[in-house]
Amino acid sequence: MLTRKQLELLEFINKRLQKDGVPPSFDEMKEALDLRSKSGIHRLITALEERGFIRRLAHRARAIEIVKLPDAMAKGGFTPRVIEGAAPPPAPANALPVEAVHAMELPVMGRIAAGTPIEAISEASHNVAVPGSMLSGQGHHYALEVKGDSMIEAGINDGDVVVIREQNTADNGEIVVALVEGHEATLKRFRRKGDMIALEAANPAYETRMLRSEQVKVQGRLVGLIRSY
Numbered sequence: 001m002l003t004r005k006q007l008e009l010l011e012f013i014n015k016r017l018q019k020d021g022v023p024p025s026f027d028e029m030k031e032a033l034d035l036r037s038k039s040g041i042h043r044l045i046t047a048l049e050e051r052g053f054i055r056r057l058a059h060r061a062r063a064i065e066i067v068k069l070p071d072a073m074a075k076g077g078f079t080p081r082v083i084e085g086a087a088p089p090p091a092p093a094n095a096l097p098v099e100a101v102h103a104m105e106l107p108v109m110g111r112i113a114a115g116t117p118i119e120a121i122s123e124a125s126h127n128v129a130v131p132g133s134m135l136s137g138q139g140h141h142y143a144l145e146v147k148g149d150s151m152i153e154a155g156i157n158d159g160d161v162v163v164i165r166e167q168n169t170a171d172n173g174e175i176v177v178a179l180v181e182g183h184e185a186t187l188k189r190f191r192r193k194g195d196m197i198a199l200e201a202a203n204p205a206y207e208t209r210m211l212r213s214e215q216v217k218v219q220g221r222l223v224g225l226i227r228s229y
Helices: 004-020 026-032 038-050
Strands: 054-056 064-066 103-113 126-131 141-147 161-165 175-180 184-193 196-200 209-212 216-226
Touching: 004 026, 004 038, 004 064, 026 038, 038 054, 103 184, 141 216, 175 196, 184 216
Parallel strands: 103 141
Antiparallel strands: 054 064, 103 126, 141 161, 161 216, 175 184, 175 216, 184 196, 196 209
């Protein structure tokens, strides 16, 4: 049995597809269901997939196949269709072949501060597809959504998603996820100066934070960036 919100989302997607032939965006879904963030939409879509009403297609951004509808919505028959991921248009004449890009799903572990530190991240909110070439080595990787503009001169903007390789050490000059005093998480450039750690911003509006080495724990190193427009 579906919850009211799950049913509303499934009905909204189906109606838009039948009316316009084009599925709604995640922002449109969020507004239609009066939710405050897209993470709620991600949770609803995951629940619908687990219950067998939709199927997400691997390695294609937000591609969803409607598998079935509840009896009340399926009157008159229903033919599964792919939304946000239909067959691509024919290639232009003389186009060169393009190799398939290997991608992996990484958990987005919430937000990381590029500005004033926020509480440490501990739970995944949703997944994001990341090109395999972006992943560094065989270690564990995760993703974080950037909040703030303190790393803007390093090309990291508010709303971007950073790909992090989990590790507890860093070399001078590397951009890291730093846990400060066990409860603040921030994205900054790392420099060790004797017994002190400097967490440097890439924005002159923010001062460098100088902390004792025991106050800072490196939780990962930046290895990739997904730009949000």
